[in-house]
Amino acid sequence: MIDFIKDLNEKQQLGVLKTEGACLLIAGAGSGKTRVLTYRIANLLENGTSPWQILALTFTNKAAKEMRERIENLVGTTGRDLWMGTFHSMFARILRFDGDRLGYRSGFSIYDTDDSKTLIKNIVKEMGIDDKIYQAAGMFNRISSLKNSLISPQEYNQNAEFLSEDAMAKRPHFGKIYQEYAARCFKANAMDFDDLLYQTFVLFRDHKDILHKYQHRFKYILIDEFQDTNIAQYKIIKKLAAVNLNICVVGDDAQSIYAFRGADIRNILNFERDYPDLEIIKLEQNYRSTKTIVEAANKIIKNNKNQIPKNVWTENIAGEKIELVRATSDQEEGRITAGNIFETRAQKNAKLNDFAILYRTNAQSRTMEEALRRLNIKYRIIGGLSFYQRKEIKDLLAYFRLAVNPEDEGALRRAINNPKRGIGNTTVLKVFLASRENNIPLSKIIRHASAYLGKGRAGTSVEKFGELAKAFQIMASENDAFTAAKYIAQHSGIVKALFDDETLEGRARYENIQELLNATQEFVQNKISEATTEEPDTSLSLFLQEVALLSSVDQASEDEDAVTMMTIHAAKGLEFEYVYLVGMEEELFPSSRMITSQQDLEEERRLFYVAVTRAKERLTLSYALQRYRYGSFNSCEPSRFLFEIDQELFNNRSRAMQRNNPNHMTNFMRHRAAKEKESPKTKTGNNLKPLKSVSNNSPFVSSKSEDIVEGIKVEHPKFGFGIVKKIDASTSGKRAIINFDTEGDKTLILSFAKLRIVES
DNA sequence: TTATGTATATTTTTT
């Protein structure tokens, strides 16, 4: 029997013991909600609930893994059969079992964002419409948010309001693109990330027997990070919980940072409405951070209007004051940060694992890397371009996918002529055309290519590839992931091509391929050692599914003692003794794209709140006066967020620095006041753009590009002198059409173009 | 069909 009482405070106990009915845990930062969830599950297991009757949804696979380990420590090995993981991976599992009812086959591919965008690009190209208006990224975002709101292509195309909106925004073909995109994914036996949610919803909606199966299986449902769930996720969960009604959600509205991905804070409010006899428990005691940090965080979040009132407090010591660093440049910021880490480690005898550098954008990691490397400090970067996004990895994965799912359009496109087989673009287009016109599966076309493309060289090359693909398919279905992967890597020619590449880059790529093969081997071994059944699934198919749903945090290994660097988003749920939050500058944090609306700004502030509350012992904030961006220096102003922390919470050094440079802070304050006054003017000037553009965040107008107006004469370093003919603010990034004396008309993006005003 | 050079867009966060 576990002694719950000893390890938990009163509120936490309540959260553990209130097993029946609906329960909403509002958990402030560092209030031990993971602990509550862990004990809650352990308690359920101890009371005789079977592991497979519990569905626990976490935000990352890593969180699930850690929780599983902690549960096993409490109650033994029963944790293994829990349905615990991310929404996406648990729903993928359900769809693998029962997706056939929707017409999917079990080896379905999971398209990542790149795959989806490529497909959209191809569709737009095939439709022969302007790819400047129908940009893949914009179309993809729109489709994504529609799916997250559970609106199907059919529903979309029958809705007069949507259609007229599109017509007004001058993109009348969007509905068709959405329809075609969905059709093509289905034909390719592929789902994108959003489909994993959307199709699960459809499955439960249209097939009551399957819904019943899961409704009765899951006696208890738990959801972590509830503030970051979207409408689709909520609706599915509501269906699943409808029979047993035992549902416990944990979240903190102050840490909701994924609205851009469809997360809807209203889910918390809906939850109160949908479960009237709900028990609401507020966890407000913070066990993680010092008083200083908790106080700073509270002050920051107070500036947000939308929030559930709560009072986070701590019994911890006041601890060190917050340090604020001003650097002259981003490079200096890096040097100071690295130097500070170096000193602190020696002083406090700390491990590098205790340090984290957090930033708003991935691009900021580079200067930090250089600085750390100079001091020989080990580091790891989470996110950015991950291992699985590297070209050579994606190339080989395409072969794997094709072996598991022969209809995968994206995989076929990628693999068919890589390495070079003399199958060019024209031929590939013919293959797709033949498939579409005769309504014959791609796999069949390529295996009988000469019948469809003629008996020329192209036809035989494709046919040979078809045979190869078929062989891989058999290989994948009859062997475990490692065996199949090794075979495919060798026989696809990918390994050979890279092995022959003697350059340094080629070597690295070759090693990455080896690494991928190691990963399949590890996967197989893990499955066997964790197995609770006779025949664990070690297929390449399952490997691909797990890899596709890996989050950036999941990929980090903590074996080595190293400083962790990541975006604030990736840091959610983590904690470190010493946190360095760099790049505290206007336009960077808050991001220039997020300052136009109150809502967006509040999300940025929550992001700041998340960053600050990662720190246990000490928080260091820094900003640079100048930052190298887009290949040139830009001067920066300190972030407005810095002024939301009480001056007394900064250490003497930081305050002295501010005093010694009265110019800086006060100047900035004046600056901002002036800007705010001015802003209505700029807004009216921008009113030309259509009411509803795809990117509804109007681009930030820097003071420099503001000065560029129609009719003035400017000088460009390359094109020489010219007259501004027209300003176009309708797209993302304000553009100007300029008539140059020597070069004629050019369209330039103002935030990039280096223009000097000659006369206005 | 493939290789090469030039133009163009890109940087917010992610399952």
Place this chain on the structure above:
DNA sequence: ATATACATAA
């Protein structure tokens, strides 16, 4: 500054 896309030549 860098990655990708497209056009052009071989």
